[in-house]
Amino acid sequence: MTWLDEQASGATPLLRTVGLRPELAPLLDEFLAATWAATADPLTLELCRLRIAQIHGDRGQLALRQEPALAAGLTEEHVAALDDYLTSAVFTAHQRHCLAYAEQYVIDVHGITDADAAAVKQEMSDDQYVAFTVALGLFDGLGRMRLALGVDERGNGSVPVSPAH
Amino acid sequence: MSTIPRVPSAVPGEPATFGNVFAHRPDLAAAFFRLYGTLWSEGIVPQPIKETARMRNARVTDCGYCKRVRFAGAREAGLDEAAVEQIVDGYESSDLSDDQKLVLRFTDAFLDPPHTVDAELAAAMSARFSAAEITELGLALAMFLGMAKVLISLGTEPEEMEITVVPTPALARS
Numbered sequence A: 001m002t003w004l005d006e007q008a009s010g011a012t013p014l015l016r017t018v019g020l021r022p023e024l025a026p027l028l029d030e031f032l033a034a035t036w037a038a039t040a041d042p043l044t045l046e047l048c049r050l051r052i053a054q055i056h057g058d059r060g061q062l063a064l065r066q067e068p069a070l071a072a073g074l075t076e077e078h079v080a081a082l083d084d085y086l087t088s089a090v091f092t093a094h095q096r097h098c099l100a101y102a103e104q105y106v107i108d109v110h111g112i113t114d115a116d117a118a119a120v121k122q123e124m125s126d127d128q129y130v131a132f133t134v135a136l137g138l139f140d141g142l143g144r145m146r147l148a149l150g151v152d153e154r155g156n157g158s159v160p161v162s163p164a165h
Numbered sequence B: 001m002s003t004i005p006r007v008p009s010a011v012p013g014e015p016a017t018f019g020n021v022f023a024h025r026p027d028l029a030a031a032f033f034r035l036y037g038t039l040w041s042e043g044i045v046p047q048p049i050k051e052t053a054r055m056r057n058a059r060v061t062d063c064g065y066c067k068r069v070r071f072a073g074a075r076e077a078g079l080d081e082a083a084v085e086q087i088v089d090g091y092e093s094s095d096l097s098d099d100q101k102l103v104l105r106f107t108d109a110f111l112d113p114p115h116t117v118d119a120e121l122a123a124a125m126s127a128r129f130s131a132a133e134i135t136e137l138g139l140a141l142a143m144f145l146g147m148a149k150v151l152i153s154l155g156t157e158p159e160e161m162e163i164t165v166v167p168t169p170a171l172a173r174s
Helices: A013-018 A025-038 A042-056 A067-071 A076-080 A093-107 A114-121 A126-149 B018-022 B026-041 B047-061 B072-076 B098-111 B119-128 B131-153
Strands: A064-066 A159-161 B069-071 B164-166
Touching (some): A013 B131, A042 A076, A114 A126, A126 B098, B018 B026, B047 B069, B119 B131
Parallel strands (some): A064 A159
């Protein structure tokens, strides 16, 4: 529950908070939508978003499932195996590289090595790598914002959502 | 850490700076800069307050570029180098204003796990800033942190850089 003493109207807790700045809310929405539109691999990106939510301890975000990822084959088996992504057979080698990169990105971005980056880029073009990196920055930043402002998007189980979340 | 760009510049003949690497995705870059420019140019939080939070993030995140850049609007509004030098650990005993110290406590809560604001800090923030201002600060911090990390992970931090005052990001109007 947010501690802010005012809320705007909006379909989601995030929109009700960011809607307090009506000049900014549609631009954030646009940036989020562009981030998801830019990826060629929404399943892997969603796995990384969920891993970031795990690291943040953001149970609200962990309950959400991005619709583009569901369409690309995301299952609850993937989500349940995230804690063991290094060894679980559910994930491809590329997904493991991306998850390890996302984890290091949140914990200590300076610890990302050239080898880590090269592993991720094995199956990404330069523009895909830039888009992936920007997406991680957005997930990390917005995740902390939600927690700091108490934007609670907790659901009961997995809730499909569009990128505006 | 790497100061060697992990992606070449998207602009032929130009160095692989953050902007030139981001240009590999002009759609994404445009969406970001629309948000970021509006956040700065049409914000309701005074620029020196937002710049105080940005500088704290820059130092905690250890972004070599962000630490050395100053936005002109905040500088012109009074956030001089003597003030910026006090945005370090121990700021509570500095000469910074009460508002700046409060925003620095908020920034630290944002940056440090578990990234939550306790009741005392929430009450202090709500007593001094409106909900809209706090939201703007939260969104600003999300962008400061996120993009600092993008810059770092892409290897676009400069090896050396003097402190540089740059124009405040602005909304490009067509």
